[in-house]
Every structure is written in C-alpha cells, then in structure tokens.
Amino acid sequence: MSVRRSTTGCGAVLAVALLATGCASGIQPRDDSQVDYSLDVHLSGTLDTMGFGLGDDVATVRDADAERALGHDVHVQMAQGALDTQAFLSAVAAGDPPDLVYASRDDIGSLATQGALLPLDRCLAGSGTDTRQFRPTALAQVTADGHVYGVPEFNQLQLAMASTRLLDRDGLTMADVNGSDWRAMARANEAMTATTGARLDVMGVDAKLPDSFWLWTLANGARPISEDGRTAHLDDPRVVEAVRFAVSLTEPEGGFDRVKAVRDAADLFGEDNPFAAGELGAEPMDNWYVNVLEDVSPDVRLQFDAFRDRRGEPIAFAGGSAWAIPVNAADPQLACRYAVTMTSVQAWEDAARARLAEGTKSGKQFTGLLTANTVADARIERMALDQAAEQGRGGDDQWVQAVRAIYTANEHAVSAPANPAAAEFAKAWQDGVNRVLNGQASPEAAMRDAQRVAQRALDEGWAEQDR
Amino acid sequence: MTTTAGRSTTTGRTGTAVRPGARRAQNRDTRNALLFISPWIVGFLVFTLWPVLQSAWLSMTDYDVLHAARWVGWDNYVELVQDPKVAMSMGNTLLFTVLEVPAHVAVSLALALLLDRAGRASGFFRTVFFLPKMTPAVAVGALFLLVFNGQDGLVNRALALVGIDGPAWTTDPAWVKPGLVVMSLWTVGASVVIFLAALRAVPRDLLESATLDGAGPWARTRSITLPLISPSIFFVTVVSTIAAFQTFTESYTAFFGASSSAYGNDAALFYSIYLFQQGFEYLHMGFASAMAWVLFLVVLVVTLVQVRVSRRLVHYEGGE
C-alpha cells in the first residue's frame, strides 16, 4: 500500500478511538425540581411507556382511568410486552429512554440502586399520593437510600393448594401438606405418589423447586439475603436444610428428571390440568392459578390454605411489579400521573368491579386482586366476600376458602430487598439449587459455591453504588 | 488479453511483460473494482470497524450503560480467565460444535444426495426440509421441551417402540447437549439447498462415463461427486462452525428464556448465552465485550486451522 494510504488509515483509527471515548459516557440525569406534579394541571404531549401490556380487563379498565386523568391532549404510546432489558438499555444508552417503565419490583429495585431511575419523592408528594397505603414489603423493594423509586402494583404470592380427592383417599388433611409439618409432608408425599415402573403417574407433593426456593427458606425460618440487601446467607444451615428437604420430596417420585418431565408436559391451563386429572396431590403455587382453576375446571374439588412455616404461621414470598421513571426521561410529569392513577384505590376498585361483574355473569366467585395497596386490598377483599354471600356460598366453599387463604398470605408475605446485583444474586441461588436438582452437587457444596458467587456479586455491586 | 496463465495476483509479476497501457488498464480496473465494492467498504467502516473499535475499547472498561465507562485496562480479561463459568460455557460450546458440525454436514449432504435423485418430487421435499428454518424461535423452543420430554415426548416414545428407555433429554446434564444437537439438525435446510445447487453443477458426462466403466453409485459418489463439491463441503463446514460457536437461540429459548421459571442447566450454558447474561442481565458491558473478543479470536483460530487442513482435502476447480 502507498504511504499516504497508511497514514490516512492510522489517522482514521485515532479519530475513531477519540470519538469512542466520547461515547459510552453514561446518561445525563434530568432535574425535575421545576416540574409540577399536581393532578389538576392540564397536560399535553406523548407518554412513552415500556414493559406493560393491556392483556386483560384489570389492565384495560385501569388504563382507561389513567388516560382520562391524563386528558385528551396526551397520546399514550405503549411498547407492549414485558420489559426487554436490551431494548430498554439501548434506549437509555442512546439518551432516548421511555418516560415510564413497568417491570418486576426486583428489576426496578436493581435499576434504582444503580441510579437509572428518577426518585419519585416530588412525584408522589406533588400528586398527593400517600406512600403509607402501599404494602411496606412492596415499597421496600423499590426503595433505595431512603427514596422511593417505584410505584408498586400487584402482589403475587404462593398458596398451598391440594386435591381433595387425593387427600381423602389416603386419609390426609390440608395440615399435612401446607408446610407446617415437614415429616407429615414427606409421609403424605409418599402416600399420594404413584409410579408404574419408571413412569410417574401421580405426584404426591410438588415442592416446586427451584422457583419456590425463597418460600422454603422462609418456611424454615431463614432468609437468603439480609434485609439491607448487602449480605447473602445462602450457606446458612437452615437454608441448606430447606433445599435438602424440598429436593428430597422428588425421590419417591423418581427423581427430579421425572418431575420436570411431568411438569413440562402438564396441561397447566387446560381442563386436563394436573389437579383435574388427578395427577397432583398438593403444591405451593402462585395465587393467580386459583383463577385459572376456577375457569377451566370449576368442579374439581380443591382445598386452599396459606402456606405455613414450620411453626404453623402463614408465610409467603411476594413479588410484583412497579412503575418507574428513568432518570433521563423526557416527560416525568406525564409518567407520574399515569403511574399514580393506575395504582390508585379508585382504579383498583373499578377493575375489581369489572371482574366482579364477570364473575356474577358466569356464576363464578371473584377471588380477589392483590394490589400492593393496603386500602385497596381491604376494600376488594370485602367486595369478594360480599359477592360470595350474594351467590350463597358458605365458608366451606372452596373458592371462599381460596379468597381467605390469599388475603391471609398477603398479610404475612415477605419480599426481597432492593439491591444492585439482583440478577446475579438470583442466578447464584438458582445455580446452586439447580445443581442439586440435576444431581451434580450435594446441597452443602452447591449452596457454599452459591454463597461465594452471590456475596462477591453483592460486594461488587454495592461498591459501585457507594462509590 | 487478461486471461493469461499467470499464477500470481500481484500486479505485473507474471509471465507477461508489463506495458504502459497495461498499467493504465490496471488502474482503471482497480478503480472500477473499488467502485463495485464500495457499498461494502462504506458499511464496513461505519457498521463494523467503528463498533468493533468501540467495543475493543469498551472491553477495557467497566461500563454498565447507566454510568460513564471507567477504564480498567486488562482487568476484564484477567477476570475472564478466572471465571469458572467462562471456562465451562466455552467447554460446552466447543463440545457442542464438535458434535454438531460433522453431524450437520453429514446429514445435510446425505439429504442433498437423496434429493438429487428424487427427480420431480424433489421440489416438495426441498420445501419440507427448509421448513424448520422458517418457524419462529419461540415455537421451536417450546417444541423442544415437548418433543424431547423425558417421559412423554415423541422422541422417547419412538425409542420405546424399539425397546430403548430414552434418557431425560431436557434435564440430564449428559444428554442435554446431544438433544440440542439433534434439534439443531432439524434446521439443516439451508445447507441442503447449498449442497443441492453444488450437486446439480456436477457434469453429467463424467458420471455417465464412470457408470459405463462399471463404477457403482457409491464409488461414483466417493470418487467423483464428493471431490467436485468439496469446496461446498468446506464452505458449509466453515459457516456452520462459526454458527455453532455462536449458538444461542435454541438453547436460550429452551432453557433460559422462560421468564417464569428459575430452572437452568449448566450443560446448556453456551458461551453466547453467558455473554448475553453478563452484558444485558448483569449490565457488565465491559466484561461482555471482552468475552466477545475472546470468542472472536477463538473462532478466527479455528477457521484458520480449517483453512490449513482444507488445502489438502479440497479440490479447487481452477487451481490445477
């Protein structure tokens, strides 16, 4: 090549490198001290949201309320579908983020500790939103450094669910399978499980690992991570014991291989779901499943109770979603009003009424809505029980039982604290539990490794933030 | 005048003497060539070189998108070497590649050879074999878990028909990769098409004279067809190796993508998946960039090795 070509070549590379240092410079936070968040200000513009979907009536009813609150000069643009980190990060990196994001509280808490979100103090104060009405555990998940970064929406937790037929057949009761007595649970599991050769026909108790890790740990009186989110406790002997016990439930069933195969092939949302088909005795399962069961197999006899810890007290691990505003959003004013309206008691009541109407039409029991808002929760629980009375359902009606179980668990639910390494922490304990399930390590060894990885991730994450 | 017997591609150094007119013609040729190639050059500078340089720089920083990038020098690479998951995921990827590429080439070649003889019906079959490539990844991931289900999946039911107790493809660490290999074989359609095109170009007269000389179908294939299409075999091998090293979608949708499940399997953690997790789930963009560069170097080395080996095995058309 000619000399001239090579110098231009070098020059180009140098220029490019210089430009490169200019990019990747992080985001420019917005200063919202001048923004008026009060609810009677006339608004206009476009609200850009990411991570939400108008998938059901609970969403559409509240969205209608929120859009009304925004006024007809505001156009709401939604990138529907769960928040995709790539899309979100690309947008943030380029300085063009959405105004409002919707994601799980774990993600929001993580982003908050990483400085990606706008503190909502002014938004909440300006719009007259009382943060005390949110469930303390839900609010804690999206609070960092004493500031609230997210508006909680929904609470999702586990219930103990059981098939009456299978319980009765072996002379068992709900107390045997709701977690209050582990030995009884192991016995119940053996009694109800049925295999033919290598084939698993009936699962006595499905411990639901690895997803239910937190639940089992809490039930054993331990926490995987400290309340301030800085110290991992994955190798705590009680945590290890919980993992060992929950895994042991798969042994009479033919090992985790069989259990997973059966779980994958199960028609969870169909009329041949495991309970209906008599293939499952009991399990701790998410509360929304109650609605599915009532919908597709309403005549199957079931029992519901809050899951219990080993002392017999109700326990649940709660998660949920939240609304948040990126720190460099263009229209925090619009975002704030939308978010606080979506989660207002009024909007929740409207949504509940829509659900109630549905239930009354089809003769089904409305099983409640867990909103992460204590005021709304109380009112909606009342509405559900009133409907039960109207439909002539007694206290022993299984769906009324479900409502009570749901709201009891709601009162006793525990959530994970906000921390900047949420994804890595979760991955660490998941890897630990999965290794035990896949037969690659013993509970002690697996959780010991998990502890090491988790603590390191937490230390590095917090060091970044404290910097 | 340009079709000489020259062996070298550098200017003017061949058997022919260089005349002044020839140099002007050469310059004009160069200019025209570069004109034709210009779209790629522009694209390369803007969409390849620049991002590559930026990512090389990023790989030496601590960057989480939300804050300014912080220079850390070689730290990411040091951490990479010490991270057991990097080694494990690279091992998984290598094993997968070693299993998948020969199977891929063999299966697609076999199918192409079969198709070559099918005559009129081949149009239908060709579409059938290309079909899986057109199915959305979401559906394929869900199908994997169903078809390879340890208890009721189609594969194990078929095996049971011949008396074999099928393994737990979706959970047993020893069988996860073979299962993924088999699933990826489902999408060999593109290679089949390439081989088919190459087979169609094999001159009939050669095959016919071989038949007349008494060569059976296998002998003909081995001695005539395969050598003549060896450039295509080489092409497919190289391309599918590169693809295998970057394998992501199949395993991700089957094992890591379902947001409602915490289940994972070490045996299915491929390098690209771990890279994605580091970059987009943990926001360690600098580290992820370093991982990307290491992958690039590995792929480069492997490809160069393949090129070396190919010199002896591949029959170049114009080269004799």
Next chain:
Amino acid sequence: MSADTLTGGTSSPDTSLPAGAGPVPPRQVRTGATRRPRTGGRRPWARALTVVALTLCAVVFLYPFVWLVSASFKPRSQVFDNALVPRTFTLDNYVAIWQSAPMGLWIANTLLVTVLATAAVTITSAMVAWGFAYYRFPGRNALFGLVLATMMLPGAVTMIPTFMIWNALGQSGTLTPLWAGNLFASAFYVFLLRQFFLGLPRDTFEAAKIDGANDLRLFWSVALPLCRPALVVTALFEAQASWTDLMKPLIYLRDSTTFTIPRGLKAMVDQFGFGGEFHWELIVTASVITTVPMIVLFFVGQRQFVDGIATTGTKG
C-alpha cells in the same frame, strides 16, 4: 479448464481461505449437455428406496410443524394433548388473533422490511461479489479475507454501538434500521455470489466487451442474468432471515403499531406471562400464520433456481 474461468486461471490456491472455496463451483454451465436425464431410468428400485428414505426424513422434519398447525385449530384446553388430529376443531384462534393483535399491520410491516432488505442485500452483494470476482487488483485477496473475517464477528460486539449510530441518525423507533444495513452488502452472500461469478466462463464477457459493453453493462446485463440461481438462493435466504428476525425489532421498535411479526409474537407471549396465563393456542396460531407465507415463497422460489441452473450459461 483454467482458461474458462473468470479469474484467468488463478483461483489462487496459494493464498488463504477466500479463493476457490465456495458453495457453487459451476465448472461448466451449459445448456442441454448438463441437463440430467429423468432419474429412475436404470434402477427403479433404487429410486423407490430413495423416495422412501426421503419420506421418512420428511416426516421427521414435518411433524413439529404439523403439530403446530393442528394445535392452532384446537381450543385452549386441548393444545397440549398430543393428539395429531384435533378432538375439537375450531377456527376461533384465527379469529381471535386478528382481534387481539394488529396482525394485518404486523404482516404489512414485516413484508415491507423483508422486501426492502432482500432487494438491497441481493443487489449490493452481487455488486461487491462482482468486484471481487471479475477484477484483479492489488490487495484483492487481503480485502476479501477481511470480508470473510467480518463473518466471524459475534453480533453482540457491534449491537449497542450500531444502535447508537442509528439513533444519532434519528432512525430509532422506525423500520429503517431493520433493512437499511443491507444496503452495504453482507459477507455471507458476497462469498456465495463471488464463488458463483468465479465459475462463469470468461469468453462471454470478452464477447460482450468486443460488442462495446462498458463495465457496468457487463455486470448488469451479462453477469447478473447468468447467475440467477445464486441470486435466487440469496434472496430466499435473506427473505427467510429477515422475516423471522427478532433481534433488530427488539432493539429498535417501540410502538406496537410498528412491530414485525416475530416482535409481535414475543409481545403476546410476554404480555400474557404477567398473569401467568399463556395463551399458547394464540401463539401457535400466530406461528402458523407467520410461516405459511414463507413456505409459499420458498416453494415458488426454489423451482426458479433449480431450473435456472440448467438453462443459463453459454456454450463453453
């Protein structure tokens, strides 16, 4: 033989990877002489065996898709019941899809992007491949090596910087980034087409030059028509890739009215995942709707390139 090929006998086996290796080395592209006789002439049982073997393979390849189609006609509660023929046959899913998602818009968007992407990449890759195949110039092999090296670049490396470029051009949120990158050719197709060009006989071009064609004419009116099969292959592959691509829409598209089908599908899956109510019956239906146009396109297209090979070329 070497006198026939484009590069004047130097497919340069002494340089690295680029030369010589390739998917389609059409040594002689002739009419008539290479047309194969109808198979089955000599050994009917061999042919029958072939068809049997092919059918077996076809079953394996087809089964999952048949399952998808069958599932799309089942009501929600029966989607996973493993029955190949639906116990209850219903068209509700197809109706529901059109109602619950703007499928028409999504199909239109995807169609637009696919057509533009395919056209762009085919033409520009052919141009670039021609530049490498027909001309000899200093550094040609090194430059081609660079082209190939870019094929080995993991996508993750360039993803975010590329996004920032499009964003700086004000194009993020539009469909442009989904296809405009193809205006700059693609290494894979350049490789493929170059090999094809290399196999074309030089005499054709000599003859055209004598007739007074300039370089552009040579490319557009002589070379391109001759390599139609390879162009069709390129177009088919790119159409399929563009139609099913998820990564770019995921990063660039924000408003659901701009979504392409794969992006829309994902939104449907995720959205329902929130309440845990996966509407799998809608997802499989959407998958079927997505795949059918591609099947048709491929079936039509592949006949093109097969026939094309037999009819192109000049007397060698």
